[in-house]
Amino acid sequence: MKGTQKDSEKLIWDQMRSPSGNPISVSSAPTRALSKLMAFLIIFVSVTYLVYTLKIVSSSHPCSEDPFNAHRHFTQSSSLISNITIVPASQNQNQVALVLREEKSPQNPQQTGLQHIVFGIAASARLWEQRKNYIKLWWRPKEMRGIVWLDKAVKTRRDEGLPQLKISRNTSRFAYKNRQGHRSAIRISRIVSETVRLGMKDVRWFVMGDDDTVFVAENLIRVLSKYDHNQYYYIGSLSESHLQNIYFSYGMAYGGGGFAISYPLAKALEKMQDRCIQRYPGLYGSDDRMQACMAELGVPLTKELGFHQYDVYGNLFGLLAAHPVTPLVSLHHLDVVEPIFPNVTRVEALQRLTVPMKLDSASLMQQSICYDKAKSWTVSVSWGFAVQIFRGIFSPREMEMPSRTFLNWYRRADYTAYAFNTRPVTRNPCQKPFVFYLATARYNYSMKQTVSEYDRHRVPHPECRWKMADPSSIDRVEVYKRPDPFLWHKSPRRNCCRVRPSKKKGSMSIDVGVCSEGEISEI
Numbered sequence: 166m167k168g169t170q171k172d173s174e175k176l177i178w179d180q181m182r183s184p185s186g187n188p189i190s191v192s193s194a195p196t197r198a199l200s201k202l203m204a205f206l207i208i209f210v211s212v213t214y215l216v217y218t219l220k221i222v223s224s225s226h227p228c229s230e231d232p233f234n235a236h237r238h239f240t241q242s243s244s245l246i247s248n249i250t251i252v253p254a255s256q257n258q259n260q261v262a263l264v265l266r267e268e269k270s271p272q273n274p275q276q277t278g279l280q281h282i283v284f285g286i287a288a289s290a291r292l293w294e295q296r297k298n299y300i301k302l303w304w305r306p307k308e309m310r311g312i313v314w315l316d317k318a319v320k321t322r323r324d325e326g327l328p329q330l331k332i333s334r335n336t337s338r339f340a341y342k343n344r345q346g347h348r349s350a351i352r353i354s355r356i357v358s359e360t361v362r363l364g365m366k367d368v369r370w371f372v373m374g375d376d377d378t379v380f381v382a383e384n385l386i387r388v389l390s391k392y393d394h395n396q397y398y399y400i401g402s403l404s405e406s407h408l409q410n411i412y413f414s415y416g417m418a419y420g421g422g423g424f425a426i427s428y429p430l431a432k433a434l435e436k437m438q439d440r441c442i443q444r445y446p447g448l449y450g451s452d453d454r455m456q457a458c459m460a461e462l463g464v465p466l467t468k469e470l471g472f473h474q475y476d477v478y479g480n481l482f483g484l485l486a487a488h489p490v491t492p493l494v495s496l497h498h499l500d501v502v503e504p505i506f507p508n509v510t511r512v513e514a515l516q517r518l519t520v521p522m523k524l525d526s527a528s529l530m531q532q533s534i535c536y537d538k539a540k541s542w543t544v545s546v547s548w549g550f551a552v553q554i555f556r557g558i559f560s561p562r563e564m565e566m567p568s569r570t571f572l573n574w575y576r577r578a579d580y581t582a583y584a585f586n587t588r589p590v591t592r593n594p595c596q597k598p599f600v601f602y603l604a605t606a607r608y609n610y611s612m613k614q615t616v617s618e619y620d621r622h623r624v625p626h627p628e629c630r631w632k633m634a635d636p637s638s639i640d641r642v643e644v645y646k647r648p649d650p651f652l653w654h655k656s657p658r659r660n661c662c663r664v665r666p667s668k669k670k671g672s673m674s675i676d677v678g679v680c681s682e683g684e685i686s687e688i
């Protein structure tokens with residue numbers, strides 16, 4: 166991909182991660198054998214890569230990822246996005262504010278809130294102009310604390326609504342011996358210590374992320390407030406890639422997906438991190454250096470599946486349409502994957518997602534599965550993102566597996582590549598899903614419900630000979646749902662959905678909400 170070449174520092178760092186990085190010295194004879202093996206591997210991988218690249222280039226339209234282009238689109242985006250109503254009446258806005266205030270529960274100052282979190286964002290001057298647009302999507306200047314750490318100074322404008330920028334300290338005294346990686350890894354790993362040293366008050370958690378990470382702040386708080394911030398906690402998630410997890414660790418928080426370190430642990434880390442980093446000059450990245458120091462501190466990773474590294478290529482749809490039953494905390498590698506909504510830029514697509522995010526963050530991307538009995542269709546809702554209608558009946562255990570709409574980190578369609586179950590994209594022409602993407606979302610004050618509407622993605626469907634109702638008669642799906650800020654105070658469970666009898670032609674109405682007594686996903 167064109168754009169990814171521009172991203173060399175980060176990409177080399179992300180993509181070429183290799184199993185090296187052993188700090189213990191190796192004798193020279195095995196090293197020579199190893200380097201021969203490495204040379205062979207590199208040639209093999211290059212050839213494979215070339216073959217697959219050619220294949221991809223020949224089978225897909227060119228992607229316009231020029232950073233300037235993306236920026237230009239961004240400035241136009243407000244007019245494009247204006248068709249999405251957040252809340253039309255001011256009355257409704259109050260109601261949404263009310264819902265959100267409820268979430269914060271002012272009676273309980275003990276509870277962890279946004280004010281207790283300090284973000285440390287890893288950025289580079291070279292990609293700043295483009296990447297800052299991702300930060301703008303989620304950053305709330307008046308409510309959040311945090312610093313973007315850069316390698317050198319960048320041009321700034323006033324009132325950009327961005328966090329404070331700082332330049333990282335010089336790290337040239339630290340050794341870096343990994344041949345595939347980039348020494349910026351040391352600088353980025355030290356962001357935790359450098360942020361701790363600023364001595365900010367009333368901090369419970371330090372949360373790290375990259376400049377291409379988008380956080381859902383309310384859900385980050387929901388996850389962190391489950392843990393006692395006075396204890397040592399290192400919270401994050403793995404890579405989707407089984408091989409990456411083997412090369413690096415199944416016990417490491419992948420940095421791009423973001424991770425959180427409790428205050429006392431960050432203090433303990435700050436005291437030893439510089440010494441610790443010196444002991445691992447052969448490691449590849451910043452996050453494996455972090456994990457090495459966590460191992461010295463004896464603190465394991467607490468896994469939270471809502472942090473998303475997204476070490477995949479192509480279309481995230483399969484993953485986003487079948488999110489695990491846990492709050493969506495972060496999205497990453499947004500420059501690498503296709504825009505999450507079709508036919509708009511990456512930033513515009515994420516902007517659209519902020520609409521349901523504001524209405525009902527707890528439920529964002531939460532899946533529910535139900536059936537249209539009369540028509541024999543399976544319906545899967547990923548709230549605030551997309552609805553799918555399938556001809557025929559798929560069981561919930563199939564529907565809750567992500568379909569492989571994406572490629573692995575080596576750009577191959579390989580079902581053994583992932584650290585979780587996936588299902589193939591259905592081959593049967595009748596079972597190709599009809600996908601409806603979020604178009605608008607609003608809060609209906611009198612009904613005390615969100616109304617989100619999803620428009621059919623108009624792509625050609627193969628001919629189907631089944632004698633069954635054709636979902637292409639549906640143009641729009643309306644989903645009704647009460648905001649549920651306390652969804653995650655209960656044990657994890659998918660919401661139920663029900664297909665309502667629809668009055669309007671060409672549209673389907675669905676209710677989503679807590680399952681009633683005895684209600685399950687069955688036909």
Ligand SMILES: *[C@@H]1O[C@H](CO)[C@@H](O)[C@H](O)[C@H]1NC(C)=O
Nearest residue numbers: 244245246247248249509604
């Ligand atoms: C927004 O709505 C206007 C009028 O309703 C329409 O002309 C325009 O094409 C719409 N834009 C998008 C991006 O849907």
Ligand SMILES: *[C@@H]1O[C@H](CO)[C@@H](O)[C@H](O)[C@H]1NC(C)=O
Nearest residue numbers: 316317333334335336337338
């Ligand atoms: C970092 O320090 C080294 C040696 O002290 C110096 O040569 C180098 O120019 C410094 N780099 C920056 C970016 O200031």
Ligand SMILES: *[C@@H]1O[C@H](CO)[C@@H](O)[C@H](O)[C@H]1NC(C)=O
Nearest residue numbers: 245507508509621622623624
């Ligand atoms: C995508 O956008 C272009 C231009 O805005 C438009 O001509 C085209 O019909 C759109 N395609 C789809 C599938 O919406």
Ligand SMILES: *[C@@H]1O[C@H](CO)[C@@H](O)[C@H](O)[C@H]1NC(C)=O
Nearest residue numbers: 253254608609610611612616
């Ligand atoms: C809210 O829902 C009611 C009942 O369906 C409807 O009559 C009303 O027009 C809706 N209001 C808005 C603002 O959508």
